[in-house]
Amino acid sequence: MLRRLFTAFALTLIASFATANEITSFFIERIEVRNTTRVSPKIVVAESLLREGNTYSEADLRAASLRLARLPFVLSSEYSLEKGSQRGRYILVISVTETKPFFFLLDARPTVIDDEGPRTIEYEVDPSSQTKDAALGFRWFVGGRGVVHAGATARRNRQAFTTNYSAWEAGYTQYGILGTRAFATFNLRLPFDSPAEGLLSPQFVTGIPLTTNQTLTLDYEDTNFRRDTIRIKGIDFDRQDSERLISLAWTYDTTNEPFIPTSGTIVRVAPLRAMRDRSSFRFALPNPTVPSGYAQHINGYGLDFIAQHYWELSDADSVSAGVIAGWADVEDKQHPRVFSTDIGWRPAYQIVRAGYARALRRDTRLEFDARVIAQQTNVQEGEAAFGVAPTHHHSLQTSAAWVKRTDWGTLRLGLGYAWSY
Amino acid sequence: MVLLIRALFVAAIAAKQPTFVAQSDRVVAVILPASLLSEPDVQRQLNSGLTITFILRSQWGGGALAAAARIEIRYDLWDEVWLVRRIEFDGKETRDRLASRDSLDNWWSTPARIGATTSDRVTLNVTLTALPFSAAEGEDTRQWIAKSGGVTAGSGSPLITALIGTTLNAKPIHAWKWRTEIAFR
Numbered sequence: 001m002l003r004r005l006f007t008a009f010a011l012t013l014i015a016s017f018a019t020a021n022e023i024t025s026f027f028i029e030r031i032e033v034r035n036t037t038r039v040s041p042k043i044v045v046a047e048s049l050l051r052e053g054n055t056y057s058e059a060d061l062r063a064a065s066l067r068l069a070r071l072p073f074v075l076s077s078e079y080s081l082e083k084g085s086q087r088g089r090y091i092l093v094i095s096v097t098e099t100k101p102f103f104f105l106l107d108a109r110p111t112v113i114d115d116e117g118p119r120t121i122e123y124e125v126d127p128s129s130q131t132k133d134a135a136l137g138f139r140w141f142v143g144g145r146g147v148v149h150a151g152a153t154a155r156r157n158r159q160a161f162t163t164n165y166s167a168w169e170a171g172y173t174q175y176g177i178l179g180t181r182a183f184a185t186f187n188l189r190l191p192f193d194s195p196a197e198g199l200l201s202p203q204f205v206t207g208i209p210l211t212t213n214q215t216l217t218l219d220y221e222d223t224n225f226r227r228d229t230i231r232i233k234g235i236d237f238d239r240q241d242s243e244r245l246i247s248l249a250w251t252y253d254t255t256n257e258p259f260i261p262t263s264g265t266i267v268r269v270a271p272l273r274a275m276r277d278r279s280s281f282r283f284a285l286p287n288p289t290v291p292s293g294y295a296q297h298i299n300g301y302g303l304d305f306i307a308q309h310y311w312e313l314s315d316a317d318s319v320s321a322g323v324i325a326g327w328a329d330v331e332d333k334q335h336p337r338v339f340s341t342d343i344g345w346r347p348a349y350q351i352v353r354a355g356y357a358r359a360l361r362r363d364t365r366l367e368f369d370a371r372v373i374a375q376q377t378n379v380q381e382g383e384a385a386f387g388v389a390p391t392h393h394h395s396l397q398t399s400a401a402w403v404k405r406t407d408w409g410t411l412r413l414g415l416g417y418a419w420s421y
Numbered sequence: 422m423v424l425l426i427r428a429l430f431v432a433a434i435a436a437k438q439p440t441f442v443a444q445s446d447r448v449v450a451v452i453l454p455a456s457l458l459s460e461p462d463v464q465r466q467l468n469s470g471l472t473i474t475f476i477l478r479s480q481w482g483g484g485a486l487a488a489a490a491r492i493e494i495r496y497d498l499w500d501e502v503w504l505v506r507r508i509e510f511d512g513k514e515t516r517d518r519l520a521s522r523d524s525l526d527n528w529w530s531t532p533a534r535i536g537a538t539t540s541d542r543v544t545l546n547v548t549l550t551a552l553p554f555s556a557a558e559g560e561d562t563r564q565w566i567a568k569s570g571g572v573t574a575g576s577g578s579p580l581i582t583a584l585i586g587t588t589l590n591a592k593p594i595h596a597w598k599w600r601t602e603i604a605f606r
Contacts, residue, residue, distance in 0.1 A: 024472070024495070058472055062554040079553070081470030083498050090470070090498070315550075315596050 025057040026081060029089040039073055039098040040141040046176035047071055048094065049212050061092070063212040070258045073099050073139060073147075075407050097407070103151075104136045104409035105259065109399050111416035137169070147173045153189065155221075158349060161300035161330045162274050163223070163243055166193035167201070182208040191225060199224035213254050221245040230281070232291045237281040247272035255310060259410040260365065260403055262318035262357065267307045274300035292336075299331040302348065316359045324351040350374040357403075364404045367414070371397050395420040441545065441601045442532055449545060449603050450532035451477065458529060462594045463551055470498045473594070474552045479510075479536045481543045488536035494525070509534040542604045551594040 031052055033041035048064040050056060056064075061079050068077040075097040082091040137151015150170040157164060171187035184206040191198030201224045207217035226241040247270050255264035276298040281291040308322030326348040332341040353371035360366060373395040401414025440452040458467065466473040475492040488510040495504045503519040505528055513534070519525050535547065 058554045061471065065553070078465070079469065079471060080465075081498060087499050314548075315593065 025055045026061075026090045026092075027055045027084075027088055028052060028092045029084040030091045031094065032091060033094045033096060035095050036098060038101055038141055039096060040144055040147075042144045043141065043147070043175045044068065044074070044077075044094060044096055046145060046181070049181060049209055050092065060212075066254065066256060066264070067209075067212045068094070068096070069256060070253065072103065072258055075099050099407045099409075101139050102137075102408065103139060104411070106135065106409070107412045109401055109412060109414040109416050111397065111399065111418050114417070114419035145175045147175070149173070157245075157272075158304060158324070158326055159272065159274070159300065159302040159328055160348065161276070161298060161302070161328060162245060162272075163225070163276075165191045165198075165223070165225075167191040167198065171203075180208070182206065189223070191223060197226070199227055213252055215249075215251045215253070217249045217251065219245070219247045219249070232281060235281075235291060237279075237291065237293055239280045241278045241280075242276070244275045245272060246274075257405075260357070260405050261310050261320075262359075263310050263312040265307075265309045266322075268305070270304045272300075272302045272304065274298070274302070276300070295335045297333045299333075301329040301345075303327045308353075318357050320353075320355040320357075322353055324353070325349065347375055349376050363406050364402065367399075367401045367403055367412075369399045369401075373397065437597075439547075439549075439599060441547075441603055443603050443605050444532070444534065446537065447539065447605050448534050448537045449479070449543070450534045451547065452530055452532050453549070455526035455530055457549070457597065458526065460595055466551070466553055466594055467494060467496060469553075470496060472554055474554065476548075476550045476552065477533065477535050478548045478550070480546045481536070481538060482540075486536075486538070490533055490535050492529075492533065494529075503528075507533060510536050538605075540605075542602065544600065544602045547599045547601065549597045549599075551596070553594055 028050065029052060031045050031048075031050060033044045036044065048068055050060070050064050065077055065079055068074050077097070078095045080093045080095070082093055084090045135152055135154050137149055137153075139147055139149045141147055148171070151168075152166060153169045154166045155164060167189035169187050169189045171185055173183060173185040175183045177184060184204070187203040187205075189198075189201045189203060191201065201222055203219070203221045205217060205219045207215055209215045221244070223243045223245070224241075225243070226239055228239050230237050230239055249268055249270035252265065252267040255261035255266055276296075278296040280294065282294050283289065283291055284294075304324075304326045306322065306324045308320060310318055310320040312318045327345055328348040329345045330341070351371055351373050353369065355367060355369040357365050357367045376395065395418055397416060397418040399414055399416035401412050403410065403412045405411075437454055437456050439454060442450045442452060444450050457463065463473065472493050472495040475494075477490040477492070478487065479489075480487045490510050491508045493506045496502075497504055500518075501520075503522075503525045504516075505519060505525065506514065506516045508514045511534065517528060519528055536545070
């Protein structure tokens with residue numbers, strides 16, 4: 001009886017929607033942004049991707065609302081309509097709760113590594129935390145569609161042939177370039193946690209939202225870790241260590257907020273090219289007491305893929321699951337030649353992760369995360385050369401964290417445990 | 422004085438409690454109090470000119486069985502009428518245009534059928550979630566139909582049940598939870 005009833009229900013519902021589904025849409029003659037004190041209303045409108053003089057459905061407005069909620073300087077936004085100048089025309093009112101000009105994104109989750117087995121590599125696995133924004137700093141809105149920021153940032157790439165480092169950063173972002181959806185950021189960085197002291201290094205990021213959920217981003221970075229001259233035994237040697245990184249990323253993002261999403265999907269596909277140039281001196285055969293110059297060039301090609309979905313189980317509980325995978329091709333050349341390596345395309349990492357989060361209060365929650373590193377490249381043996389002696393290990397990594405997101409920023413405190421097998 | 426405060430407190434709680442009704446064919450209906458529409462955040466969305474969607478989820482049999490119903494309300498700013506729609510657990514759909522807020526309150530409080538059972542006595546866990554924007558558009562609608570069909574088919578998966586809410590992918594405005602016991606004669 002019940003089964004028949006339920007089948008009838010499904011058929012009836014499908015039929016009713018097939019015939020009676022109507023889409024309500026609204027002609028928006030003006031967009032007003034309210035409750036802003038620091039955030040530029042023009043940027044809010046530009047990033048909503050809604051334009052005056054167009055007709056939008058509620059689905060369009062919902063997608064725009066979610067897009068605004070993912071902006072790092074907007075804590076939340078509410079949409080409402082008011083009557084326009086004529087019947088059938090509307091004024092869209094976006095009421096924004098903005099974040100403070102000081103911002104931080106701090107993730108303090110030290111991992112205890114059981115090092116009895118092969119070495120465990122810690123990968124950045126949280127797609128919602130991957131941001132080109134500085135991790136700590138100030139943000140000013142200038143000139144209607146511009147944002148200046150200054151602070152400290154951390155670059156974290158999963159590919160072993162690129163360099164992770166922290167840097168001081170100052171930058172400017174222009175939204176709505178030439179009236180289009182495009183944005184561009186120019187940063188100057190000064191690495192302070194890198195192979196050398198670091199020199200002023202430029203970064204240029206430009207992107208265009210294809211839809212409210214899809215964005216195409218081009219990232220160009222030149223990082224100068226060292227450029228000096230050293231005199232050894234009366235001989236001057238130029239020392240240089242620079243890295244150039246070019247990546248193109250397509251991102252599909254329907255999550256409900258940045259940093260701590262509880263619903264939605266993130267998919268990102270990012271091919272990248274890295275070039276590393278080093279020159280210095282060394283003591284080598286056949287005259288090990290006499291320094292001689294050498295140069296090294298590393299060409300790295302990589303592809304990074306991440307897909308993650310968040311499910312809201314209840315008001316307080318959410319779960320997430322996803323996969324992360326990377327492929328790489330690295331060519332390592334030296335002069336004078338010691339060895340040359342071209343490993344060819346091969347898997348670099350394969351990670352499966354799952355998480356559970358429980359909201360404690362409005363702005364805090366507990367997170368539990370587990371991930372299986374199905375494949376990883378052992379950088380301990382390969383180091384920057386990557387392909388010299390690549391060995392692959394498996395590891396399990398877990399972490400628990402307390403997270404708080406307020407209008408000041410996001411703080412994640414916790415502890416992780418990892419072991420290889 | 423204490424008695425007066427206590428009476429007011431009890432009355433305030435009672436005003437936000439729905440009434441569950443046992444109907445023929447072992448159908449459970451709920452009468453929602455109009456006070457729910459007066460919650461400040463709900464009121465704000467009601468006045469926004471955009472749709473507010475209410476998802477009614479009920480579970481019984483220890484969570485093994487579940488059903489869903491949906492209510493949508495939008496105030497048309499130009500016609501100055503309330504456009505309402507209700508889809509009950511068995512797919513029965515009603516639409517209306519209401520000329521006043523009083524009419525809306527009355528319509529809101531008419532019994533909404535939220536599930537059916539084969540038992541003589543059932544303990545229900547009911548969740549009412551208010552969400553901004555309409556669910557009845559495009560792909561969301563198709564997903565909602567597919568998923569709510571799955572839920573009412575008796576799969577009883579809490580995850581699938583939750584997907585009714587996450588399909589909308591919007592942060593809930595408000596949520597209420599109730600537990601009740603219904604006996605059929």
